[in-house]
Amino acid sequence: MNSTRLGHDAVSDALGTAGLRPTPQRLAVYDQLAAMDDHPTAAEVFQAVRPRLPRISLATVYKALEALAAVGAVDRLNPAAAGGPARYDARGDHHYHFRCLRTGAIHDLPTRYDPALVERLDPALADDLRRRGFQVTGYRLELFGYQPSEPEGERRE
Amino acid sequence: MNSTRLGHDAVSDALGTAGLRPTPQRLAVYDQLAAMDDHPTAAEVFQAVRPRLPRISLATVYKALEALAAVGAVDRLNPAAAGGPARYDARGDHHYHFRCLRTGAIHDLPTRYDPALVERLDPALADDLRRRGFQVTGYRLELFGYQPSEPEGERRE
DNA sequence: ATCGATGCAAAGCGTTTGCAGGGGT
DNA sequence: ACCCCTGCAAACGCTTTGCATCGAT
Numbered sequence: 001m002n003s004t005r006l007g008h009d010a011v012s013d014a015l016g017t018a019g020l021r022p023t024p025q026r027l028a029v030y031d032q033l034a035a036m037d038d039h040p041t042a043a044e045v046f047q048a049v050r051p052r053l054p055r056i057s058l059a060t061v062y063k064a065l066e067a068l069a070a071v072g073a074v075d076r077l078n079p080a081a082a083g084g085p086a087r088y089d090a091r092g093d094h095h096y097h098f099r100c101l102r103t104g105a106i107h108d109l110p111t112r113y114d115p116a117l118v119e120r121l122d123p124a125l126a127d128d129l130r131r132r133g134f135q136v137t138g139y140r141l142e143l144f145g146y147q148p149s150e151p152e153g154e155r156r157e
Numbered sequence: 158m159n160s161t162r163l164g165h166d167a168v169s170d171a172l173g174t175a176g177l178r179p180t181p182q183r184l185a186v187y188d189q190l191a192a193m194d195d196h197p198t199a200a201e202v203f204q205a206v207r208p209r210l211p212r213i214s215l216a217t218v219y220k221a222l223e224a225l226a227a228v229g230a231v232d233r234l235n236p237a238a239a240g241g242p243a244r245y246d247a248r249g250d251h252h253y254h255f256r257c258l259r260t261g262a263i264h265d266l267p268t269r270y271d272p273a274l275v276e277r278l279d280p281a282l283a284d285d286l287r288r289r290g291f292q293v294t295g296y297r298l299e300l301f302g303y304q305p306s307e308p309e310g311e312r313r314e
Numbered sequence: 315a316t317c318g319a320t321g322c323a324a325a326g327c328g329t330t331t332g333c334a335g336g337g338g339t
Numbered sequence: 340a341c342c343c344c345t346g347c348a349a350a351c352g353c354t355t356t357g358c359a360t361c362g363a364t
Contacts, residue, residue: 019318020318020319021319021363023318023319023320025319043353055320056320056321058321058354059320059321059322059354060321062353067319076238078236078239079236079353080235082235082242082328083328083329083351084352084353085352086353086354096282098286098293109282110282110285111279111282125253125268128267129255133304134264134302134304136255136301136302137258137303138302139298139299139300139301140298141296141297142296142297144294145293146294148290148291176343178344199328200328212345213346216330216331216345216347217345217346219328220345239353239354240327240353240354241327241328243329
């Protein structure tokens with residue numbers, strides 16, 4: 001569904017290169033994450049993979065997500081509220097997100113990470129940061145609002 | 158230090174209008190927050206107000222921050238990592254933040270909330286969102302990187 | 315045989331809640 | 340008198356960790 005999602009081979013390679021094993025659990029977690037397009041929580045991934053791996057534990061899902069994040073195969077998205085669950089993103093590149101304030105779902109936006117965004121957005125700000133000695137290594141842009149309501153499949157955080 | 162910070166009277170008024178009482182604890186929490194410029198966590202505010210209010214509890218600090226946020230006197234900033242503490246902002250307006258990846262400190266950026274940011278950043282994206290029925294009510298822009306190291310006063314999350 | 319990964323249970327951390335006591339209007 | 344607030348303690352949700360077992364090289 002998305003051109004930036006990796007296949008088993010690419011994920012296996014990425015894990016292997018980092019000295020991590022491409023276990024069935026890790027690959028299943030990645031598959032499940034890549035198949036869901038509203039960026040599920042760890043608990044949701046856990047429920048979704050249980051039919052395939054009935055003996056998997058939630059702790060293993062967390063560890064798998066950590067391993068996948070370590071090799072850049074997934075991104076962990078910050079919780080919307082303190083104490084809320086983090087959500088995960090199977091894309092390996094940077095992009096913007098839209099977060100629904102009603103359901104907590106996160107959708108990808110068809111835009112790309114733009115290293116020059118700050119410069120373009122506000123040259124004076126970029127200049128000011130440089131002058132103050134702040135080294136900017138990245139940014140996060142997140143839109144929020146409300147997605148069209150769906151008759152089913154709703155989720156609340 | 159910052160023109161958008163409110164005085165006791167304004168905070169008291171805001172609380173009163175909402176049917177909330179301007180208690181010493183709430184005002185002290187607001188004062189402390191306004192006096193710190195790296196956007197402390199609830200625990201840090203708690204420690205900072207203890208000398209003035211030795212009997213205050215952490216729960217009261219949380220409740221005070223909630224009350225202040227409810228009337229718009231403070232903003233709660235999402236945790237950087239899942240399970241990490243939220244940070245609080247004494248400014249009543251919207252603006253961007255710079256988050257230090259080393260210390261977790263958050264600094265204000267001298268920019269303002271721009272309702273037309275999405276339109277300006279990417280008109281095609283704005284159009285696409287409208288077409289798909291997504292209602293955008295706000296956004297969050299956060300830069301991260303590294304602040305100049307300080308000889309003292311460092312903090313890690 | 316080695317060494318990492320799994321899965322279970324328990325701990326950890328930030329935050330919220332229940333509730334009795336207290337204070338302002 | 341009323342109602343909100345405080346402060347203590349306990350509960351809560353999400354995540355991580357300790358540890359014995361398992362599995363692949």
